[in-house]
Amino acid sequence: MLIILNLIMLVLHILIFAGLVPQSMVWGGQIKGQASLYIFEIVALVTTLLFIGIVSLKAGYISPGKWRKAAGIGCWLMFAYLVLNIAGNLASFNSLEKYIFTPVAxxxxxxxxxxALEKSSGS
Incomplete structure (x- = not known):
């Protein structure tokens, strides 16, 4: 389920990057200018792909090998990031971000x- 939600977020960020979704809908509506938007969206895309990779490693969809411990730490970092994201969404001036993305986050x-609390698959 976490991978699916991250894939949905990935599509959303691609649509924002492509200009098909208004930039006022994300980042608290505070992004001014195309250059800033592109930087923030590239960071969001990389972060989302990293989260998908971390969950895939932790779940055993990808053989973790020597990355098992990093996947566990990554899950805790993802949890912390999402908690901060909730706070950011609640502080947003955009009602869509506040009332839709806060529950999703x-x-x-x-x-x-x-x-993060689950033992790694295959351990």
Missing amino acids: FVMALLALRV
């Missing part, structure tokens, strides 16, 4: 916590 944080 909350669910994702709970799922990330669940994955």
